[in-house]
Amino acid sequence: MNEATAAVLEDGRVQVRVGTVEGIFAVRENRLVPISEERVFRDIQQVRDHLLEIMKPDAVERWIYAPNPALGEISPREAIEAGKTEIVLELIAQVAHGIHT
Secondary structure (H helix, E strand, O other): OOOEEEEEOOOOOEEEEEOOEEEEEEEEOOEEEEHHHHHHHHHHHHHHHHHHOOOOHHHHHHHHHOOEHHHOOEOHHHHHHOOOHHHHHHHHHHHHOOOOO
16 A cells, blocks of 8 residues: 655645655645645636626526636636636626626
8 A cells, every 4th residue: 555645835735645646735625625626716716706796696606607608608617627717707897897798
């Protein structure tokens, strides 16, 4: 069996090594999350915060997960996962200013 070790880094992230495989994780809700997934969580929260300024909470969740024609029929969540958070935020700004795409 491979030996596993973990160390907390200065910035609060956790470095985990199992045998020769190593990864760095963020801690979110008492679980380890790969750093790439942490970016998605952070960006979705940013999008939610902007949407809550212009929509009711239940509409926010529907908007995040529904296919969007302005995003090529993918959902804002999928766009965020693909690293296109800025495009989603631009779309929200257009909606906030009454510009329909």
